[in-house]
Every structure is written in C-alpha cells, then in structure tokens.
Amino acid sequence: xxxxxxxxxxxxxxxxxxxxxxxxxxxxxxxxxxxxxxxxxxxxxxxxxxxxxxxxxxxxxxxxxxxxxxxxxxxxxxxxxxxxxxxxxxxxxxxxxxxxxxxxxxxxxxxxxxxxxxxxxxxxxxxxxxxxxxxxxxxxxxxxxxxxxxxxxxxxxxxxxxxxxxxxxxxxxxxxxxxxxxxxxxxxxxxxxxxxxxxxxxxxxxxxxxxxxxxxxxxxxxxxxxxxxxxxxxxxxxxxxxxxxxxxxxxxxxxxxxxxxxxxxxxxxxxxxxxxxxxxxxxxxxxxxxxxxxxxxxx
Amino acid sequence: xxxxxxxxxxxxxxxxxxxxxxxxxxxxxxxxxxxxxxxxxxxxxxxxxxxxxxxxxxxxxxxxxxxxxxxxxxxxxxxxxxxxxxxxxxxxxxxxxxxxxxxxxxxxxxxxxxxxxxxxxxxxxxxxxxxxxxxxxxxxxxxxxxxxxxxxxxxxxxxxxxxxxxxxxxxxxxxxxxxxxxxxxxxxxxxxxxxxxxxxxxxxxxxxxxxxxxxxxxxxxxx
Numbered sequence: 001x002x003x004x005x006x007x008x009x010x011x012x013x014x015x016x017x018x019x020x021x022x023x024x025x026x027x028x029x030x031x032x033x034x035x036x037x038x039x040x041x042x043x044x045x046x047x048x049x050x051x052x053x054x055x056x057x058x059x060x061x062x063x064x065x066x067x068x069x070x071x072x073x074x075x076x077x078x079x080x081x082x083x084x085x086x087x088x089x090x091x092x093x094x095x096x097x098x099x100x101x102x103x104x105x106x107x108x109x110x111x112x113x114x115x116x117x118x119x120x121x122x123x124x125x126x127x128x129x130x131x132x133x134x135x136x137x138x139x140x141x142x143x144x145x146x147x148x149x150x151x152x153x154x155x156x157x158x159x160x161x162x163x164x165x166x167x168x169x170x171x172x173x174x175x176x177x178x179x180x181x182x183x184x185x186x187x188x189x190x191x192x193x194x195x196x197x198x199x200x201x202x203x204x205x206x207x208x209x210x211x212x213x214x215x216x217x218x219x220x221x222x223x224x225x226x227x228x229x230x231x232x233x234x235x236x237x238x239x240x241x242x243x244x245x246x247x248x249x250x251x252x253x254x255x256x257x258x259x260x261x262x263x264x265x266x267x268x269x270x271x272x273x274x275x276x277x278x279x280x281x282x283x284x285x286x287x288x289x290x291x292x293x294x295x296x297x298x299x
Numbered sequence: 300x301x302x303x304x305x306x307x308x309x310x311x312x313x314x315x316x317x318x319x320x321x322x323x324x325x326x327x328x329x330x331x332x333x334x335x336x337x338x339x340x341x342x343x344x345x346x347x348x349x350x351x352x353x354x355x356x357x358x359x360x361x362x363x364x365x366x367x368x369x370x371x372x373x374x375x376x377x378x379x380x381x382x383x384x385x386x387x388x389x390x391x392x393x394x395x396x397x398x399x400x401x402x403x404x405x406x407x408x409x410x411x412x413x414x415x416x417x418x419x420x421x422x423x424x425x426x427x428x429x430x431x432x433x434x435x436x437x438x439x440x441x442x443x444x445x446x447x448x449x450x451x452x453x454x455x456x457x458x459x460x461x462x463x464x465x466x467x468x469x470x471x472x473x474x475x476x477x478x479x480x481x482x483x484x485x486x487x488x489x490x491x492x493x494x495x496x497x498x499x500x501x502x503x504x505x506x507x508x509x510x511x512x513x514x515x516x517x518x519x520x521x522x
Contacts, residue, residue, distance in 0.1 A: 019403065021391040208387045211349070212446065213377035214404035215370050299349050299372070 019209060020222045026198040027230050030191055034234030034283065035241075037187040038275045041180055042242025045271055048176025050262045055169030059162060066139070068097075068128040072152030080150040081126050087145050088130060093137030097130035187231075187279065188286045195227050195290035203298075210298055220291035224284055231283025235276040243272050300325055300454060300485060301346050306355035308345060314353065315341055319515040321508070323487065325453065328480045328503055330496045331489040332518065333510035339489040340384065342510065343456050346487070347379050348372045360453075377405050380447030382457035386439045388431035394418070394442050395427040401450045414449075421445040421475065436463035440472055454485045461495055469495055477502055 068088070072080045081099065088097045100108075105124055109117055139157045146153040199206065209219050246263050264271065300323050307317040316338045323329065323346075331339050344350040345357055348364050357364040359375050367375065380401075388397045395418060399409045418427050421441040426434060434442060440460050447455055457476065461469035473495060480486045480503060490496065499505050509518040 018392065018396070019389060019400070021389075204387070205389055208389060209400075209404055210373070211347075211376065211381060211383070211387060212401045212404055213373050213375075213450070215373040217370075218404055218406070295369075299351075 017222050017225055019214075019219075020202060020205065020226060026194045026201070027226060030194045030227055030230040030283065031234035031237075033187060033190040033194065034231045034279050035238035037183050037190075038235035038238030038279055039242040039245075041183045041275050042239055042246060042272045044176050044179035044183060045275075046246050046262050046264060048173050048180065049264060049268055049271065051169050051172035051176055053265070055166050055173060058165045058169060064132050066130050066132065066137075066155060066157040068130065068146070068153050068155050069125045070128070070150060070153045071125040072150075074123075076152065077126060080152050081128070083150040084128060084146060084153045087142070087149055088128070091137055091142050091145075093133050093135055095131045095133045097128055100127040100129060184278070184282055188282045191227060191231060191283050192286040192290050195223060195287040196294065198227075199223060199290060199294040203294075206294070207298055210295075216292070216295045219295060220288055223291050224287045227287040228280050228284040232276050232280035235279030239272050239275045243269070300360060302356075302358040303345065303352075304356040304358075306345065306352040306357055308341060308350055308352050314513060316345075316510065316515070317513050319355070321515060323454065323485055325485055326480070326483050327485050328477075328499070328505040329487045330499070330505055330507045331487060331510065332491055332493070332496065332507060335491065337510040338513070339491075339510060340458055342515070343381070343458050343487070343489055346454075346456055347376055347381055377401060377450050378452050378454065380450070380452040380455045382440070382443045382447045382455070382460045384458040384462060386431070386443040388439070388442070390431050393428045393430060394423060394434065397431060398442060398445045398449055400446060405450065407450075417445050417449065422471070437465070437468040437472075440464060440468075441475070444472065444475055448479060448484075452484070454487070455479060457486070457488045459489055459491075461490060461492060466494075470498065473499055 068084055070077065070080050070084060085097070085099075088094050102120060105127065106115075106117060139155060139159075143155050146155055206219055243264075249263055301321075302323070303319050303321045306319040307314050309315050309317075319342070331342060333339055341350060345352060346359075348357075348359060348367065351357075351365060359367070360378060362371060362375070389400065392400075395414060396403070398418060399414055402409045415424075415427075418424055421444060423438060423442055423445070426438055426442075431439065431442070440463070444457070444460065447457070455476065460472055460476075464472065469492065476486050476488065477499065488495075488499075496505070496507060500507075507518045509516045
C-alpha cells in the first residue's frame with residue numbers, strides 16, 4: 001500500500017512515465033510556482049475569511065442594539081421619555097432598555113469636549129439604549145408609534161452606520177475571493193508555460209513516441225501526471241509554510257484590531273487544505289491543454 | 300496492405316513526387332532506390348502516414364489515410380515497423396527499453412524473455428543496458444531494427460538502414476531483414492547501395508523500385 005502511494009509520486013517508476021526524460025528545470029519551476037502561489041493563496045484565504053468574520057461581527061454587534069434620542073422642550077422631556085419607555089415596554093423584540101445617565105452622557109461626549117463638560121447645563125437630548133432579542137424588532141413599526149406618542153423621539157437602529165461597514169467588509173471578502181481566483185489563474189498560466197517549455201524541450205521525444213505508435217492520450221498523460229504531482233507537492237509545501245506563517249501572526253485578542261485578526265479559527269484551519277488538490281487540478285488541466293496544443297502540430 | 304494510387308506530394312506548391320501507384324502485398328520484398336534527394340524518405344513517410352498526399356489515394360490496411368484520425372494513425376503505426384535513417388531513440392532510456400517502446404506505448408505487456416531473445420537476435424546482448432548515445436552506428440541500426448519488429452508488425456519500412464555501416468555490418472543487417480521476410484513480413488528498404496540490392500536478390504525474390512524524375516519506376520533488370 002505504502003509502496004503504491006510512493007510510486008504515485010515517483011513518476012519514474014511507471015514505465016509509461018519513463019518515456020519522458022527525468023526532471024528538468026521546468027519541473028522544478030512548476031514546484032516553485034505552485035508553492036509560491038499556494039503560499040499567497042493561504043493569505044488571500046485568510047484575508048477573505050477574516051473579512052467575513054469582521055462583517056458578521058460588525059453586523060451582529062450593531063444589529064442587536066439601537067438608540068432612541070428624545071429632543072423635546074424641557075417641559076415635554078419627561079413626558080415624552082415616559083411615553084417612549086411605555087412604548088418600548090410593549091414592543092415585541094425589545095429585550096432590554098435603559099435611559100443613559102449624566103455620567104454616561106459625559107463619557108460619550110468626553111472625546112469631543114473634554115472631561116470638564118458641564119453636562120447638566122447643556123440642552124442635551126435624552127438617550128435610551130435598547131437591546132433587541134435574537135428575533136429582532138419591527139423598527140419601522142416602532143418609529144411610527146414613537147412619531148405618534150413622542151414626536152421628539154427618533155429611533156436610530158444604526159442602519160446608516162452598519163451598512164457601509166458591512167459593505168466594506170463584504171468587499172474585502174470579495175477582494176480576497178478575487179485574489180484567490182487571480183492566484184489560481186496566474187498559477188494555471190505559469191504551469192501552462194512551464195508545461196509548454198517542457199513539451200517543446202521534449203519535442204524529439206514526442207515525435208519518436210508518435211512514430212512508434214503512441215496515441216496522444218498516452219503522451220499527454222505522461223506529462224500530465226508529472227506536472228500534476230509536481231503541482232500537488234509544491235502547493236502542499238506552500239500551503240504548509242503559509243499556514244505556519246498565519247499561525248505565527250499576533251493573536252486577535254492581543255490588540256483586537258482587524259489586522260491582528262487575520263487568520264483562521266476553529267474548523268477554518270481546514271480550508272487551506274483544499275489548496276493542494278486544487279493546485280493539482282489546475283496543473284492537470286493546464287498541462288493537458290498545453291500537451292494537446294503541442295500534439296496537434298505533430299502528425 | 301499499403302496501396303498508393305496516383306499519389307502526388309509536394310512542399311510549397313511544388314510536387315516532389317507525382318503519379319505514384321503501387322500496391323505492397325503481404326510477404327513481398329521491395330528495394331527503393333534513387334539518388335539522394337529523390338524522395339525516398341518522403342515516399343516512406345507517405346507509407347506510415349507521417350505525410351499526407353497532395354492528391355491521389357493512399358490506403359493503409361484498407362483505410363483511406365485522409366480519413367484516419369490521430370488514434371487510427373497510432374494504431375496503424377503499431378502494425379508498421381519503421382527503421383528511421385537517424386534511428387530516433389529516447390536517449391535517456393537503455394537500449395532494452397527503447398526496443399520495447401512500441402509495446403510500452405501500446406500498453407501491452409513486455410515479455411522479458413521475448414525481449415531478451417530479440418536483443419540476442421540482433422546481437423546486442425552486451426549493450427542492452429547501455430544508453431543509445433553509447434552505441435556505435437551499426438549497433439544503433441540493429442537496435443532500431445529490433446524496435447521496429449518488437450510488435451511483430453506486418454510491414455517493415457527501413458530508410459537507408461545501412462547508410463552508416465561497413466559492408467560486413469550491412470550484410471548482417473540485410474540478413475536480419477531477409478529472415479524477417481521469410482517469416483512472412485513485408486519489407487521495403489530505401490537504399491542507394493546497389494551492391495546490397497544485388498546481394499539480396501541472390502537470396503530472395505525482391506522487386507526494385509526507383510524514384511527518378513519525381514516518379515516511381517519499376518527497375519531491376521539492370522541490377
């Protein structure tokens with residue numbers, strides 16, 4: 001069994017594969033290309049997955065909370081606040097709510113106005129922070145109700161903040177996916193060139209094989225197998241090194257920023273493992289296309 | 300077996316060979332002569348479908364060569380053993396593997412006993428593990444002949460097989476081809492060596508074809 005698996009990786013063991021001369025620089029180039037591309041693909045994949053997580057996190061965090069701002073004349077403020085609290089109490093999907101105190105308002109304004117702000121002397125609106133249940137609330141319905149019962153109250157469910165953030169994260173994810181496609185395309189192109197160079201260098205071998213009765217399939221297969229195995233091994237090495245590099249990045253918890261969150265989590269570590277077989281498939285088809293193209297010119 | 304009817308072939312609009320008609324019957328022995336550049340190699344290439352005729356019909360084992368797909372051509376070449384002028388070996392493979400090549404590419408089992416027997420028959424036992432570049436001219440020609448007959452083909456086409464050989468070696472190679480013909484194989488030898496042809500005609504019944512003036516003529520009486 002072990003010998004069979006090893007023989008699969010040693011193209012010189014199979015008599016049909018031995019018809020192609022042993023390793024040339026093009027074969028080594030294929031290994032190097034596959035390794036480099038797989039290494040880059042691991043990072044593109046990590047970027048794509050980190051963006052996905054970021055989009056989910058931002059979306060989730062902002063989607064569950066909302067704020068009601070009450071801007072009313074001083075004599076109306078208390079009445080409208082009570083009206084809003086009553087409305088929230090009976091609104092399905094609202095898990096909790098609370099009026100922000102002066103200290104919290106001060107903390108919110110601190111970055112803009114400094115620590116010595118006399119909050120009590122300013123005509124600040126009343127803020128009510130609310131948290132939604134997992135099922136969520138009917139924001140439009142609540143808005144209509146507030147408009148009727150507390151005209152000075154405005155519900156802000158953070159949609160206008162959330163949307164661009166989530167869109168940005170989604171685009172980052174898209175860029176990651178696009179990078180993966182470009183890397184795959186570049187790898188296919190480079191392996192095609194390497195295969196073409198190898199086929200051209202072995203032109204006399206191919207002509208001889210045709211003359212002794214070899215079918216195109218036989219000749220193409222000898223090259224396909226060689227390049228597929230090289231692509232697989234190269235990509236496996238590149239993936240492994242890429243995964244180690246990603247694993248060595250600073251932990252997401254250390255700084256909490258996006259860049260430090262670049263990496264894989266949990267089952268996500270399995271995703272890069274599809275890169276070597278994918279590289280093998282790309283190598284196989286790129287070599288097949290190059291071989292068929294070359295063989296058309298030989299009778 | 301191999302049939303040419305009014306065949307012409309040319310390069311760049313000029314006919315190199317024209318009005319060629321010939322039918323190779325099983326078990327026949329033909330010599331193809333003519334001055335250098337007359338088109339002997341081109342004629343042989345037509346016979347194993349490396350070249351297509353400009354006009355006329357070529358039938359290989361009953362198939363119109365123009366209608367043959369690439370796989371058909373490959374299969375047909377497994378029935379035609381060709382000894383090329385420059386032998387055309389895979390230099391990275393030992394002689395024995397080169398001789399077995401037609402079986403390898405056909406996906407057929409290589410009987411080691413038969414392979415050894417064939418290598419002994421052409422007198423290359425000591426060289427069976429050598430690489431082709433290590434062989435002398437005569438050894439290369441004999442290895443090429445062994446490769447050509449490996450699949451027990453019905454037709455053997457030899458292009459100047461004695462071109463680089465001394466007389467003694469030429470006779471040895473001729474003896475092998477005559478032996479194959481006696482086994483029922485159809486043999487066509489392209490050569491300009493008239494002494495070789497006379498030597499063969501003393502042993503077997505051989506037709507001599509001559510390419511001259513772009514056409515194929517039946518010769519022989521003058522040899």
